[in-house]
Amino acid sequence: MCVTELEFxxxxxxxxxxxxxxxxxTEMAAVRVRGGQRMGEFASLVNxxxxxxxGIEDLTGICDQMLATAPRLPAVLPGLLNFADGCVLxxxxxxxxxxxxxxxxxxxxxxxxxxTVLDTVTLARQxxxxxxxxxxxxxxxxxxxxxxxxxxxRALADARATADVLGWLIRRLAHRGIQTLDQLRxxxxxxx
Numbered sequence: 001m002c003v004t005e006l007e008f009x010x011x012x013x014x015x016x017x018x019x020x021x022x023x024x025x026t027e028m029a030a031v032r033v034r035g036g037q038r039m040g041e042f043a044s045l046v047n048x049x050x051x052x053x054x055g056i057e058d059l060t061g062i063c064d065q066m067l068a069t070a071p072r073l074p075a076v077l078p079g080l081l082n083f084a085d086g087c088v089l090x091x092x093x094x095x096x097x098x099x100x101x102x103x104x105x106x107x108x109x110x111x112x113x114x115x116t117v118l119d120t121v122t123l124a125r126q127x128x129x130x131x132x133x134x135x136x137x138x139x140x141x142x143x144x145x146x147x148x149x150x151x152x153x154r155a156l157a158d159a160r161a162t163a164d165v166l167g168w169l170i171r172r173l174a175h176r177g178i179q180t181l182d183q184l185r186x187x188x189x190x191x192x
Contacts, residue, residue, distance in 0.1 A: 002179050003170055007034045009084035009119070010166060012062050013097050013157040016052050020103035020157060024048025028080050029155035029156045031163045032087060036170075038163065043156040046145040060091035060153045074115050081105075081113060088181070092138045092162045094119035094192070116181065117192040121167055126187055127172045141165045 006170050011030045017023030029043040029166035045062070047070040057063050080101075084119050091097040094117050105112045125137040138151045138161060178184055185191045 001181060003173060003181060003184065004035050004179075006037070006181065007032060007087045008090045008099070008163070008166060009087035009088040009115075010159050010163040011080070011084065011097055011101075012091065012162060013100050013151065014062055014155050014179045015100060016048055016050055016056055018096075020100045023100075024050050025051060025100055025104060026056075026060070026067060027155040028076060030080060030083055031156075031159045032083065033146070033163050036167045038160075040083070041156065041159075042080055043159075044076045046076050047072050062154075073104055076103050077101075077110065078110055081110070083114070084115065087115070088118055089115035090118045090120060090162065090166055092120045092158070092165070094121075098192075118166075118184075119190060119192070120169060120186045122186075122190045123169050123173075124165070126190060127169055127176075138162060138165070154192055 009032050013025050014027035015023045015025050025046045026048055028044050032039040044071050045067055047067045049072065050065065052062060052064050065163045071121050075159065098117055102112050121136050123139055128136060138158060142151050142161040142165055144167055145168040147161045149160035149164070151158045151161040
């Protein structure tokens with residue numbers, strides 16, 4: 001199937017730390033896109049059951065008070081998985097987000113849906129000329145491609161920015177003759 005015909009669920013998570021074993025999810029969001037068009041959005045705060053460290057609060061703006069009445073993970077995760085069903089899962093630094101989602105599924109007793117996963121960091125490293133940008137951070141790419149939503153370390157804004165970056169990266173793939181998911185799978189570490 002042609003990449004432009006695929007549906008992508010572009011996800012982003014905010015967490016209390018960097019490791020799924022020691023941290024919890026505080027916010028999750030996804031933007032469903034097809035052919036560059038946004039088809040829908042999913043977003044929810046998540047009460048992780050543990051305090052948000054001050055450094056993470058400074059980074060994301062998410063505090064314990066905001067999460068006090070938020071639903072717990074078992075109430076939110078099935079909705080995200082249902083929203084992304086049938087899509088290629090996309091994230092900027094996908095191993096981070098997918099690692100947390102897989103751990104969340106295990107915690108909730110849910111089977112991991114075994115998504116095809118596309119990492120926009122790795123894809124950008126393959127497609128961007130080093131003379132164009134200094135790095136492949138989401139903020140750098142979003143600014144370069146003039147994303148409609150700037151990333152802000154909040155899940156929905158970052159998912160929207162990643163979706164815009166994905167659209168531009170898909171255009172660059174087409175210029176290189178990469179038009180199917182099978183062709184893209186041949187690139188190392190881009191698709192899992």
